[in-house]
Amino acid sequence: MFEYQLGIDFAKTLDKNDPLALYRNQFHIPKDDTGNDLIYLCGNSLGLQPKTTKQYVNQELEDWATLGVEGHTEARHPWLPYHEFLTESMAKVVGAKPIEVVVMNTLTANLHFMMVSFYQPTPQRYKILIEADAFPSDKYAVESQLRHHGYDDKEAVILWKARKGEELLRYEDLEQILENHGHEIALIMIGGVNYYTGQYFNLKQITNLGHKYGCKVGFDCAHGAGNVALNLHDSGADFAVWCTYKYLNSGPGSLAGAFVHERHAHSKTLNRFTGWWSHNKQTRFKMRDAFDQLPGAEGWQLSNPPILSMAAIRASLDMFNQVGIEKLIEKSKMLTGYFEFLINALKNEHIKIITPKNQEERGCQLSIQVKTADRSLHEKLTNAGIICDWREPDVIRCAPAPLYNTYQDVYNMVEKLKNILNE
Incomplete structure (x- = not known):
């Protein structure tokens, strides 16, 4: 040592x-x-x-000024596929395959979109397990999803709590919760790194435990992306979300990331909200075609992305890729x-x-x-x-x-x- x-x-x-x-x-x-x-x-x-952020953003402003709408295909970094310029670097940061990662929306919006797909309540299995001191936005999002599905947002939340006089959570307590209530729990949604204590959870251990009891498992990695080795693919988690403005240095309120494990990449049966950016890229602009879902995490996109925000993310990710x-x-x-x-x-x-x-x-x-x-x-x-x-x-x-x-x-x-x- x-x-x-x-x-x-x-x-x-x-x-x-x-x-x-x-x-x-x-x-x-x-x-x-x-x-x-x-x-x-x-x-x-x-x-x-x-310091490179201004240069990256200014390049898009210049292309917008000189090219107008043609920037979608003619910009130095064309806007139509712009999110693809971020995918490989972001996948390395979070330990995932490129097909499992997309940069889109903002953090809590992504959490809601993931819960649309991975929170599938039934009369017998409808509860959501979160850590007792979860980040407030996660707690509010989970409660609103429960209300949306017609459940009591207090009765249907199960809290993983620290023991009296302690701050950190124990895995044996999580095991006990699942032993007692696993048959009632539809989703486990944990902050990968707890915002208050800084405790970095063993994502693979939690995922394996949750899957053993038939639960879907997801993580909010806002305090983990760019900070710890998340290894999201190896964790086996069904999904994860994170922001990019903390350790990924992309600017206040910037876009977020989402991970969907590759075993769900080609699923046509998962419920989801859709928009034209999750439609087949080759026929997206034919307008009148029936919806043709993209495979992988890209298939959860809705709208064409804000390029200026993505430029700031690219500036930071290029540095991460270098280091x-x-x-x-x-x-x-x-x-x-x-x-x-x-x-x-x-x-x-x-x-x-x-x-x-x-x-x-x-x-x-x-x-x-x-x-x-x-x-x-x-x-x-x-x-x-x-x-x-x-x-x-x-x-x-x-x-x-x-x-x-x-x-x-x-x-x-x-x-x-x-x-x-x-x-």
């Missing part, structure tokens, strides 16, 4: 020997009023802008491990990291619980030049993203936290 050391000189040495250090200069780093870089640890909420998700995760483990070491070295009885200690059960996010603290602590950190986020009642979420954060970033953050707590 790597041995970390205290002191700024060690942080500088780690940065000097970091093979990914040069990528920081390829991002716009927010600055304070005096022009100094802020310590940005909020990639779990919104990733920073690659490789394996190297990113390698640095992420080193960087987050160093961050954890420094927090623990404070030996402050009021501080507890609630994110799993096991590196295989987390990404780069550390959720730091500061007992007796309130939001004023977060405000002091912000005033000290640290951009992180606060989650009630007493947790600071910090995510040192390996593409643009440095070891000195996390060293300086912990020093400032220590000074604030000692005030």
Whole structure:
């Protein structure tokens, strides 16, 4: 196991020997009023802008200006097949086959479209299992699907809860739930990485367990895509969805991704909402032909996509493709491990990291619980030049993203936290 050391000189040495250090200069780093870089640890909420994004977006603006409608076929990157320019790179990021992945819509919209297909309730099997502290949008989406199908949105939700006095979920508790209620559960829908604790779940284990009891299984990977090795194909999950504006740095509110396992690629019987972009590409513009569904994840598209948003995604994915998700995760483990070491070295009885200690059960996010603290602590950190986020009642979420954060970033953050707590 790597041995970390205290002191700024060690942080500088780690940065000097970091093979990914040069990528920081390829991002716009927010600055304070005096022009100094802020310590940005909020990639779990919104990733920073690659410097190439403007170039990629401007190219589409120029093609629109000079070509008009002809840009659909004559642009440097023609708009009609534009989503295809993203597919292979995105598939590598999430560990899937290209036929299983598509970039479309936004996150919760994709979740609803997936549930149209994979939540198929019957009078005997109609419940949905989610984690008790799921991201609110997931919870709201699940409840509304239940109401749409005529079920009580409280009675038909089964919650996978942490034990009293604990923050992390246990798989044996999930097994017990399924042993007792598996015959009632139509869908298991879990956040691949929990937004609050940062716990990265074993997707394959959950999928195998769910399928054993006849449940469909899907994941919201918003906090996992670009952060951990999702290996979606190997997980066997029926579907997954994720956004691209966190660790994938595509800009606020940008398009999302969807995964549908290849075993469903050619199914004509799955219920789904359709639109002309899920129709056969060769006959799409004949207009009067009967619907001819595309195979794979593309067959869940509805509308022609917003090209400017896709251009921003392409800028980021090209960088991911250049670096490789394996190297990113390698640095992420080193960087987050160093961050954890420094927090623990404070030996402050009021501080507890609630994110799993096991590196295989987390990404780069550390959720730091500061007992007796309130939001004023977060405000002091912000005033000290640290951009992180606060989650009630007493947790600071910090995510040192390996593409643009440095070891000195996390060293300086912990020093400032220590000074604030000692005030």
